[in-house]
Amino acid sequence: MSMLVSRRTLLAGSAAALAASALPGRVWAADPLKVGFIYIGPVGDYGWTHGHDVARREVEAKFGDKVKTTFVENVPEGPDAERVLRQLAQAGNELIFTTSFGYMNATIRAAKALPKVKFEHATGYQTAPNVSIYNARFYEGRAICGTIAGHLTKTGNLGYIGSFPIPEVVMGINAVALSARRIRPDAKVKVVWANSWYDPGKESDAAKALIDGGVDVLSQHTDSPAPLQVAESRNVYAFGQASDMRSFAPKMHLTAIVDAWGEYYIRRVQAVIDGSWKTSSVWEGLKEGMVGMAPYNEAIPADVVAAAEKVRQGIIDGTGHPFVGPIKNQKGELVVKEGETLSDEQLLKMDWYVEGVEA
Structure with a gap:
């Protein structure tokens, strides 16, 4: 199940969702894991954003009703990015993929304010206890x-x-x-x-x-x-x-x-589901199949x-x-x-x- 949310209509989540993000582990294991994505371009660009969205759909195909994904496209690399990240967290997303280099500072700031939400940042170099980075060669x-x-x-x-x-x-x-x-x-x-x-x-x-x-x-x-x-x-x-x-x-x-992000996205979603997610730094290429x-x-x-x-x-x-x-x-x-x-x-x-x- 997926949902496209525009920056104007993305609403803050309930107090319960906020409380859940502040507690260790998954609070309601029976509920689907909510996974958010922010994109620099439109999903129809046939390039970078398209590749990430293909991977998002691979996550849905792999996990079915165990996950619910949301994406926000055309998010500029600036203050807008941090606002969108906070809104995605408030809407109950426990794992958020930030898919452009210029989202790095926004990701780090949001992660510091939301320590129980897990972030995955593409092509950056800054990590935190709840921020992993991944890149392709x-x-x-x-x-x-x-x-x-x-x-x-x-x-x-x-x-x-x-x-x-x-x-x-x-x-x-x-x-x-x-x-x-x-x-x-x-x-x-x-x-x-x-x-x-x-x-x-x-x-x-x-x-x-x-x-x-x-x-x-x-x-x-x-x-x-x-x-x-x-x-x-x-x-x-x-x-x-x-x-x-x-x-x-x-x-x-x-x-x-x-760009073949699907295997990595599936791997990281699975880690959240089974409680093994840890911050990491990944740079993979032709050998691993990410390129x-x-x-x-x-x-x-x-x-x-x-x-x-x-x-x-x-x-x-x-x-x-x-x-x-x-x-x-x-x-x-x-x-x-x-x-x-x-x-x-x-x-x-x-x-x-x-x-x-x-x-």
Whole structure:
């Protein structure tokens, strides 16, 4: 059972619900566990928010009447987020997933005020006794995309539509550049910032600007299918974001990173139900199944598919890593020696670009 609640109509819960949130454990085990979600975009974005909502529905399918989910879409990363979190808690939600990096401070503040409510924050780095964090190694999928792009580009000019210059996005840009340049050393990744996670108009304009600037393979770190639709109309190859977007560009969609949150969400809901939930920090990827790849376009030559699969399998079995040296920065300075690999801590703080990135 699920419920869509707008920010205007989400009502405060009863005093009983508030009292329940202040008591240890589940008060009424016979009642369904209420699970809340807040989303940065609309569930119909076919990208990031869509992926989280698919996972929410997987939770419902798994647990049936044992759970009741509620989601609030289009919640800005600011004061609104904390208000929505408090309202979800007051409505009796015992577990709340906050699904955007910019919800971090709001999540921590709400968690401090509501210590018996359990929070799960996506892509952040702050935890608390009742706040867990979870993230996916999206850069692993970007490395596969970069490998394909390096083989298919004719000009060596690759495009990347960025949302915001946070470490996750910088990692993605760098992973594409490094992987492409291992195939074509002169490849460049030109970045245009949309300054939004979801804005079809800005995303479309960014795609047009990049293509007009000579880009012949396009990546995006934004959530609408608009860039793919532009790519399809201009006969330029492109990669989707967060889900299989080939229906929007049947000819030019090469593949896409697929965000697969469902198994994690089911795992964490089960932990609340059986009383084993504890704060944790999770960063999973291709090996664990939190990151997947959409089907490859049949137009990709067999040897290129083989090269992409070699990268994917190497990441899974540990014989390869997208950020193994030698790596140079934008200035051409060696920052990672040959054979060395950037640590998770270094990746999560990444605020610099590799050689070949124009941003």
